[in-house]
Amino acid sequence: MTGERETLKIVVTGHVDHGKSTVxxxxxxxxxxxxxGAVERVREIAREKGQRFEFAYLLDAFEEERKQGxxxxxxxxxxxxxxxxxxxxxxxxxxxxxxxMISGASDAECAFLVVDAGRGVEEQSRRHAHMLALLxxxxxxxxxxxxxxxxxxxxVFLRIREESKAYLESLEIxxxxxxxxxxxxxxxxLTPSAKMPWFTGHTLVDALDSIEKIExxxxxxxxxQDVYKFDERRIIAGRLExxxxxxxxxxLLSPGGKxxxxxxxESFLPKDKKKSASAPESIGxxxxxxxxxxxxxxxxxxxxxxxxxxxxxxxxxxxxxRPLAPGRKYKLKIATVSEEAAVEEILRxxxxxxxxxxxxxxxxxxxxxxxxxxRLRRPVxxxxxxxxxxxxxxxxxDGYDVSGGGIVTRAESMALVKxxxxxxxxxxxxxxxxxxxxxxxxxxxxxxxxxxxLYRVGxxxxxxxxxxxxxENFDVVVFRDGVAVLIREGRVYExxxxxxxxxxxxxxxNGSGYAVSCRSQKEWIHARDAFxxxxxxxxxxxxxxxLDFNAYRRIAFPQADFVV
Amino acid sequence: xxxxxxxxxxxSVYILREAYRNLGKLGLLWSIGKDxxxxxxxxxKAFFGHCPIPFIHxxxxxxxxxxxxxxxxxxxxxxxxxIVHQNKEALAAGMGxxxxxxxxxxxxxxxxxxxxxxxxxxxxxxxxxxxxxxGSRSKERVFSERNxxxxxxxxHQQPELWGQFKTDFPRGHHIRVHPLLEWNELDVWRYIEYxxxxxxxxxFAKNGERYRSLGCAPCTGRIKSEAKNVSDIVTELxxxxxxxxxxxxxxxxxxxxxxxxxRDGYM
Ligand SMILES: Nc1nc2c(ncn2[C@@H]2O[C@H](COP(=O)(O)OP(=O)(O)OP(=O)(O)O)[C@@H](O)[C@H]2O)c(=O)[nH]1
Numbered sequence: 001m002t003g004e005r006e007t008l009k010i011v012v013t014g015h016v017d018h019g020k021s022t023v024x025x026x027x028x029x030x031x032x033x034x035x036x037g038a039v040e041r042v043r044e045i046a047r048e049k050g051q052r053f054e055f056a057y058l059l060d061a062f063e064e065e066r067k068q069g070x071x072x073x074x075x076x077x078x079x080x081x082x083x084x085x086x087x088x089x090x091x092x093x094x095x096x097x098x099x100x101m102i103s104g105a106s107d108a109e110c111a112f113l114v115v116d117a118g119r120g121v122e123e124q125s126r127r128h129a130h131m132l133a134l135l136x137x138x139x140x141x142x143x144x145x146x147x148x149x150x151x152x153x154x155x156v157f158l159r160i161r162e163e164s165k166a167y168l169e170s171l172e173i174x175x176x177x178x179x180x181x182x183x184x185x186x187x188x189x190l191t192p193s194a195k196m197p198w199f200t201g202h203t204l205v206d207a208l209d210s211i212e213k214i215e216x217x218x219x220x221x222x223x224x225q226d227v228y229k230f231d232e233r234r235i236i237a238g239r240l241e242x243x244x245x246x247x248x249x250x251x252l253l254s255p256g257g258k259x260x261x262x263x264x265x266e267s268f269l270p271k272d273k274k275k276s277a278s279a280p281e282s283i284g285x286x287x288x289x290x291x292x293x294x295x296x297x298x299x300x301x302x303x304x305x306x307x308x309x310x311x312x313x314x315x316x317x318x319x320x321x322r323p324l325a326p327g328r329k330y331k332l333k334i335a336t337v338s339e340e341a342a343v344e345e346i347l348r349x350x351x352x353x354x355x356x357x358x359x360x361x362x363x364x365x366x367x368x369x370x371x372x373x374x375r376l377r378r379p380v381x382x383x384x385x386x387x388x389x390x391x392x393x394x395x396x397x398d399g400y401d402v403s404g405g406g407i408v409t410r411a412e413s414m415a416l417v418k419x420x421x422x423x424x425x426x427x428x429x430x431x432x433x434x435x436x437x438x439x440x441x442x443x444x445x446x447x448x449x450x451x452x453x454l455y456r457v458g459x460x461x462x463x464x465x466x467x468x469x470x471x472e473n474f475d476v477v478v479f480r481d482g483v484a485v486l487i488r489e490g491r492v493y494e495x496x497x498x499x500x501x502x503x504x505x506x507x508x509x510n511g512s513g514y515a516v517s518c519r520s521q522k523e524w525i526h527a528r529d530a531f532x533x534x535x536x537x538x539x540x541x542x543x544x545x546x547l548d549f550n551a552y553r554r555i556a557f558p559q560a561d562f563v564v
Numbered sequence: 565x566x567x568x569x570x571x572x573x574x575x576s577v578y579i580l581r582e583a584y585r586n587l588g589k590l591g592l593l594w595s596i597g598k599d600x601x602x603x604x605x606x607x608x609k610a611f612f613g614h615c616p617i618p619f620i621h622x623x624x625x626x627x628x629x630x631x632x633x634x635x636x637x638x639x640x641x642x643x644x645x646x647i648v649h650q651n652k653e654a655l656a657a658g659m660g661x662x663x664x665x666x667x668x669x670x671x672x673x674x675x676x677x678x679x680x681x682x683x684x685x686x687x688x689x690x691x692x693x694x695x696x697x698x699g700s701r702s703k704e705r706v707f708s709e710r711n712x713x714x715x716x717x718x719x720h721q722q723p724e725l726w727g728q729f730k731t732d733f734p735r736g737h738h739i740r741v742h743p744l745l746e747w748n749e750l751d752v753w754r755y756i757e758y759x760x761x762x763x764x765x766x767x768f769a770k771n772g773e774r775y776r777s778l779g780c781a782p783c784t785g786r787i788k789s790e791a792k793n794v795s796d797i798v799t800e801l802x803x804x805x806x807x808x809x810x811x812x813x814x815x816x817x818x819x820x821x822x823x824x825x826x827r828d829g830y831m
Binding site for chain 2: 004005007035036037038059061062063064072073074075076077078085087099100102103106107135225226228230231233235237238239266267268269272278280281282284295319331333390393394395397399400401402405
C-alpha cells in the first residue's frame with residue numbers, strides 16, 4: 001500500500017487545567033493541521049457565547065466541555081511532521097473522568113505528562129503516571145507548560161524536571177524528554193523560544209520526533225475470536241496479538257491442549273492470499289484436524305504455550321462506582337475469553353500519591369489501585385503481562401459496566417496433562433499404557449484409557465497389560481511435547497527435555513508406545529529429526545519408515561466386563 | 565510491519581467480528597456513500613466474502629436520486645439482505661427541509677432510524693462514522709451504548725480499553741458500533757484506491773463540481789473540483805484545507821447542532 005510512513009500513538013496526560021488540550025490545539029494550529037473552518041468556527045462560537053478563544057476548544061467539542069472549560073472525554077487527532085504521522089490522544093485531567101483518561105491512554109505507545117510551571121506536580125499528575133505504569137506504557141516525556149506564568153525562569157523548569165523524573169522513575173517509567181513551553185503564547189512549540197535562551201533541548205515537535213517507536217514483540221499468540229462455517233471452509237478467525245503464523249506450522253490450542261497444523265490462511269480476495277501473517281493482522285485459518293474449537297482458546301506454538309490456570313495474581317485499577325469487593329462475582333474478559341471471576345484476596349492497596357502500600361483492605365474504591373488474587377470459575381489460557389501484553393491484561397465487568405482493568409503479574413500453569421508424565425514444569429502427554437481392543441460387533445479398534453493416570457519420577461508403571469508388554473528398561477519419547485522419559489526397572493527414572501536426552505541403546509517408543517526403529521545413535525538422530533521436522537503430510541510415510549506397532553503392542557479382544 | 569492502511573483494516577475487521585459475535589441482532593447502516601461502501605467491503609473481508617449482517621438504508625425520500633438507483637444495483641449484484649426504512653407518516657404529513665433543517669433531519673433520519681431499531685429489535689447497529697467528521701463524533705467510543713429511547717449519554721460514556729468493548733447492556737438498549745472511527749477522509753479514499761473498490765460516481769467531478777459528502781439533495785452542496793477519479797480525489801485532499809462536511813447544511817444550523825441531533829439518536 002502507499003505511504004510507508006510510521007505512525008506513533010501518543011497520549012497527553014496531566015492534572016486538570018495544566019493545559020493538555022491547549023498544548024495539542026496549539027500544536028495542531030502551528031503545524032497547519034487544522035481545516036479552514038475549524039479555527040473560524042471555534043472563534044465564532046466563542047464570540048457567540050461570549051467566551052474567550054481557547055485552543056482547547058479545538059478538541060473539547062462538547063458544549064458541556066466548553067462551558068466548564070474542562071475536558072470530559074478523550075479524543076484523538078492525527079497530525080504529521082516531516083518524520084512521521086502521529087495519533088495524539090487528549091485525556092481529561094479531572095479526577096472524575098479518570099476512566100476516560102484510561103480509555104484514551106490504554107493503547108498509547110508513549111505518553112507526555114503536562115505539568116503547570118506555576119503549580120508543579122499535583123495529585124492527578126501522579127495518578128496519571130501511575131495509570132500509565134499499569135497500562136504498560138514504558139515512556140513518558142514531560143512538558144512543563146505555562147512557562148509564561150513563571151517568567152520563563154530556568155529554575156522553575158529544573159525543579160519540575162527533577163520532581164517529575166523522580167516520580168516517573170519510581171514507577172519504572174522511562175522519563176524524558178523534558179520540554180519547557182508556553183502553549184498559550186506558542187513558545188518552544190515549533191521553534192526554539194527566544195524567551196528561554198537557557199534551554200538548549202528539544203522544541204515540542206522535536207521532542208515528539210525524538211521518541212523511538214518500539215515494535216511490539218512476543219511469540220505467537222492467536223486468540224480464537226470466532227469460528228465461521230459460511231461455506232465448505234471451517235475458518236478459525238481472530239487477530240494475531242503477537243508473533244507470526246504460517247501454513248504448515250504446528251500449533252497448540254490452549255487450554256484444550258489439542259495439537260494440529262495450519263492448513264491454510266484464508267482470505268476474501270485472491271490478492272490477499274498469503275502463506276504467512278504477523279501481528280496485528282486479523283486473519284482466518286483452516287487447520288488439518290477438524291475438532292471443536294471455541295472462542296477464547298489461544299493458538300500458540302507447542303513449544304511456547306500460554307499459562308493455563310484458574311487463579312492468578314494481578315495489579316488492577318478500579319473504575320466502578322460500586323467498590324470492588326472480594327467474593328463478589330464479576331465477568332472477566334482477557335483477550336477473547338470471558339469467564340466468571342471473583343477476587344479471592346486484596347493483597348494490598350497502592351496509594352497513587354505516595355506509592356505507599358496498605359494491606360488488609362476489604363474493598364477497592366473508584367480510582368484506587370491494588371494488587372489482588374483472582375480466581376476464575378474454570379481454567380483459561382493467559383499470559384503474564386510482562387511476556388505477552390495482549391493476553392496478559394484483562395477487564396472486569398460489574399453488572400453491565402466495564403469497572404476495572406488489570407495486568408497479570410504472577411500465574412502458574414496447572415497440571416494440564418491428564419495422562420502421561422510430569423515433573424515440575426515438564427509434562428508429556430502419553431498413552432503408552434492404554435489398551436487397544438477389537439470390537440466384536442463393528443470390528444473397529446477402540447482404546448481404553450487407564451483413566452487419567454499421571455506418572456512422576458519414582459512411580460511404578462504397569463509394564464504389561466492385555467494388549468501390550470514393555471521391557472523393564474526402555475525410553476519413551478514424546479515428540480509433540482519435546483520430552484523424554486526414562487523407564488528403568490519398571491519405574492519412572494527420569495523425565496527430561498528432549499534436547500537433553502541421549503540415546504543409550506535401550507528400546508525407544510513414542511508417546512503412544514509404538515517402537516521407534518533405531519539400532520544406533522545415528523539411526524536415532526535420523527528418526528528424531530524426521531519427527532521434529534514440520535509438516536504432517538508425511539505422517540503416514542514417517543510411520544511406515546520409523547514406527548513398529550507390533551513390537552510391544554497387539555490388538556486384544558476385550559475382557560468380558562469391558563463393553564466396547 | 566503493517567502499514568497505516570493495513571493496520572486500520574485489521575482493526576476494523578476485528579471490530580466487525582466482535583460485533584457479529586457478541587451482539588445479538590445486528591444490522592449495518594448503509595448510506596451508499598464512500599464510508600458505508602468501505603464498510604461493506606470490510607464486512608466481506610471480515611467474513612470471507614459473505615455478509616451475514618443485513619444492510620439497512622434509512623431513506624429520507626429526499627436522497628439524491630442516483631443514490632437510490634445505485635443502492636438497488638449494488639444490493640442486487642451482491643445479493644445483499646437489505647432493509648429500507650422510511651418515516652412514511654412524516655413524509656405524508658409533508659415533512660421536508662422547508663420545515664427547518666434540524667426538524668427535518670430529526671423526523672426523517674433520527675426518528676426513522678429509532679423506529680426501525682425498535683421494529684426489528686436490533687441489539688447492535690454498525691455505522692460508518694469517523695472521528696474527524698465533526699466534534700461530537702470525535703469523542704465517540706467504538707461500541708457506544710444507546711438507551712431504550714435511543715439516546716446517547718455522551719458525558720457519561722463507558723470505559724473502553726484494550727479492545728474489550730461494551731457488550732453487556734440491559735434489554736432494549738442497543739450498541740452503535742463504529743468500525744471506521746479511527747479512519748479519516750483521506751484514509752478512506754486511499755483505501756478505496758488501493759483496494760480498487762467501486763464507488764458511486766457522484767463523487768467525481770462533472771462540469772467542475774463534485775460531491776464531497778453525500779446526503780439529501782436539498783441540503784447537500786457540491787464543491788468546486790476537477791477530481792475525475794479516485795486518485796485525483798486523493799491528490800485533492802492532500803492539499804485542501806476545507807472541512808469535509810462543509811457542504812452539509814445541518815452541521816451549520818447552530819454551534820452544537822450535531823451534538824444535539826446525535827444525543828437523540830442520529831448516527
Ligand atoms: N498562561 C497560560 N495559560 C495556559 C497555557 N496553556 C493553557 N493555559 C490555560 O489553562 C487553562 C486550562 O487549559 P486546558 O488546555 O483546558 O487544560 P487541560 O489540562 O486540557 O484541562 P483538562 O483536560 O480539563 O484536565 C485554559 O484556560 C488555558 O488557556 C499557557 O501556556 N500559559
